[in-house]
Amino acid sequence: MPSKPASKKPSARTSAAARPRSAATKQVDGGRDYEARHLLVLEGLEAVRKRPAMYIGSTDTRGLMHCLWEIIDNAVDEALMGFGDKITVSLNANGSLTVADTARGMPVDIEPRTGLSGVEVIFTKLHAGGKFGSGSYNAAGGLHGVGASVVNALSVRLDVEVDRNSATWGMSFSRGTPGTFAGDGPDAKFTPGGGLSKLRRAKKGLTGSRITWWPDPLIFGAEMKLAPEELVNRARQTSFLVPGLQLDITDARGHEPVAESFRHDGGISEFCEFLAPDQGVTEVLRLRGEDTFTETVPMLDDATGAMVPTDVERDVEIDIALRWGTGYDTVTRSFVNIIATPKGGTHVAGYERALTKIIAKTLDGTRLLKNGEEITKDDALEGLTSVVTVRLAEPQFEGQTKEVLGTPAVSRLVAKVVEAELGSFLTSTRAADKQQSRTVLEKVTAAMRTRVAARAQKEAQRRKTALESSSLPSKLRDCRSSDVDRTELFIVEGESAMGTAQAARRSEFQALFPIKGKILNTQRASIGEMLKNAECAQLIQVVGAGSGRTFDLDAARYGKIIFMADADADGAHIRCLLATLFFRYMRPLLDAGRVYTAVPPLHRFELKNPRKGQEKYLYTFTEHEYQRKLAELTKKGVRFDDPQRYKGLGEMNADQLAETTMDPRQRTLRRITVDDGAAAETTFEMLMGNEVGPRKEFLVDGAYQLDAERIDA
Incomplete structure (x- = not known):
């Protein structure tokens, strides 16, 4: 091969323009060609289809359910205003979803600014609706005006019918574009254009809306999955929050349609009793109040066209149901305008702060507390089931998914109501109230002393028992780092896999603990039997945070707990047994999202x-x-x-195990979470408990859904 002529290196004085330009240099310079013509403008609903997760959180089952509840919540908002007392939700056999209500019906007249019908504005314009202080809704769940339009944008077809003004009006859309379909279903020929039209005459005085849509498989994937159990649970929840509202759920996708109906006239008092996991030591208490606050919000000045800070007075309705029970678990559900706020917010913060304060203040006037003893929030909340609801116009949420309330003034107003109402109960002179108040104060005091005793026990010299020995189990292969944010504990199935894992791990921050086959089923066993079992006792000892009520999450020795078992039926059973142990005795690790399962490969x-x-x-x-x-x-x-098909972890070489299962840069982990504690408890009891009948029924039902071709035999 002829040698290349030596290139002369340009001197430092050589100008950039005089230097030779390589292809790579030209490409970089081309990237600097940044003009207005390079800008991509997403108009209308294009932005929703481009970035759907911004509006619905994700494009999996959670996002699909979020779309369904955007439509249902619009109907519920009507019921909150006193319009309509029935909502029907149908999961249709053809893959569509239908939500129907008997409320006022969407506006069908022309909106003056856009020249479009009210229906078309609702379904095609982002941030359009009657919930921006127009007076149509005083306390609504939908606030941003994007719910219906986002669902429309993410649907391959959406049909809407409105009963209003003695007529039935109709309109169709395809991926947010108005038009007409030549037949039924999403595959029918679509012709863009057209608006709202009168379909037929309707009975005088009949009002309501019916929305049917097919989620777009391009957004949600071809194997779209709804969560019927989540729908049923939330429908039940909504019926508690809106007394007198009936919600009918129909699932027509199976061989036989399944229908359920919910209506609860007792409101959140009935909801509190439903949620409580134990026997009550008090009746359900209702803490109610109303107040106002002034909020500064930007509003459009019609004269100048500018956004001007304006003081607006807001009304807040506060309604809380609570009940102490004999148990130790705390159950709190919070809502803003019937929208669940699972991560709490200012209303929950105000409630818990005031609850702790008023109980501590009441105890100061009794002889139950000794000098130096102090009540904390955890003491006051032990065994307490509560439902916290507030209603106000235009609350501030963190994001469209509305998981956290952010309106600052609500915290102070909720605290004010709780202090006044609960304080009145705790200091009541009525015989029935006085006895219940005394029981509550004694329960809180007992919780405080148990907490103090547990802390003192941890700080003192520990007894050398199976769980509290001075040395860790010899089979633990610990890591060198003590940084909990980095450390990982792999619970490894089998001795052969342990040998490979030891060679594959990064010993600086990855610890290994082997188990021999299947551990004790702790759902069936008593706590005494669990403590006598060597595997369970050593696992609790290795984690280092105790167990049960005295579990201290801050004392856990590892940031991640990872189950690493074979990718077969036995491995799945072992993972289930481990999950049962952690759920029953170390649940705070699950609640904190620190428990995972490794995902080893099946083939190479x-x-x-x-x-x-x-x-x-x-x-x-x-x-x-x-x-x-x-x-x-x-x-x-x-x-x-x-x-190559791997039959177990032990068949893999160390470098293969590291590359696929243990290296944080390349592996996949599945986090084990407990989104619904009651449902998880029921599932564990059904799968692992003493009752054989429910488990047999579950297995028989599942057998009919199994694809025989998937059986590896």
Whole structure:
């Protein structure tokens, strides 16, 4: 090969323009060509389809359910205003969803600014609606005016019918664009154009809306999955929050339609009793109050067209139901305008602060507390079930998913009502109230002393028992780091896998603890049997935070707990047994999102002549992924050896285990969470408990849903 002539290196004085320009340099310079023509303008609903997660949180089941509840909540807002007492939700056999109500019906007249009908404005314009202080809604769940339009943008087809003005009006959309369909279903021919039209005459005085839509598979994926149980649970919850409202749920997708109906006239008092996990030591108390506050908000000045800070007076309605029980768990549900706020917010902060303050103040006037003893929030909340609701116009939420209330003034107003109402109960001279008040104060005092005793016990020299020995189990392969934010504990199934994992781990921050096969089923066993079991006792000892009520999350020795078992039925059973142990005795780790399962591969492809930039080894983690990868490589003509199927972790080499399962830079972990404690408790009891009947029924029902071709035999 002829040698290349030596290139002369430009001197420091050589100008940039005189230097030779390589292809790479030209490409970089081209990237600097930034003009207005390069800007992408997303108009209308295009932005929703481009970034759907900004509006619905995700494009999986959670996002799909969020869309459904955006439409349902609009109907519920009507019921809150006193219009309509029935909402029907249907999961149709053709893949569509329908929500119907008997409320006022959406406006069908022309909106003057846009020249469009009210229906078209609602479904095609972001931030358009009657919940921006216009007086149509005083306390609504939908606030940003994007719910209906976002659902429309993410639907391959949406049909809306409105009964109003003695007529039924109708309109259709395809991915947010108005038009007409030549037939039924999302695959019918669509012609853009057209607006709201009168379909037929309707009975005089009949009002309401019906919305049917097909979620877009391009957004949510071809295998879209709804969560019927979540729908039923939330429908039940809404019926508690809006007394007198009936919600009918129909699922027509299976062989036989399933229908449920909910209506609770007792309101949140009935809801509190429903949520309580124990026997009550008090009746359900209702703390109610109303107040106002002044909020400065930007409002459009019609004269100047500018946004001007304006003081607006807001009305707040506060309604809280609470009840102390014999147990130790705290159950709190919070809502703003019937929208659940699972992460709390200013209303919950004000409630808990005032609750603790008034109980501590009341105890100061009794002989129950000794000198130096102080009540904390956890003491006051022990065994307490409560439902906290506030209603106000235009509350401030953190994001469209509305999980946290941010309106600052609400905290002070809620605290004011709680202090006045609960204080009146705790100091009441009525015989019945006096006895219940005394029981509450004694329960809080007992919780405080138990907490103090537990802390003192931890700080004192520990007894050398199975859980409190001075040395950790010898089979633990600990890590060198003490930084909890980095450390990881792998609970490894089997001795053979332990040997490979020891060679694959990063010993600086990854610890290993092996278990022999299947541990004790702690759902069936008593706490005494659990403590006598060596595997369970050593696991609790290794985690280092105690167990049960005295579990101290801050004392946990590792930031992540990772179950690493074989990717087969036995491995799944072991993961379930471990999850049961952690759920029953170390649940704060699950609540904090610190428990995971490793995801080892099932198959490995070894390519014979990989191209440049192509990996020599390819891994698949499910049977479906294996079939897809096999078809893809075959179609492209890529040569490979017979794929290897791993029957267990021990069959993998250390470098393979590290690359696929243990290296934080490349691995996949599945976090184990407990979104609904009551549902999780029921599921664990059904799968792992003593009652055989429910478990047998679950297995028999599941057998009919199993694809026989997926059985690896």
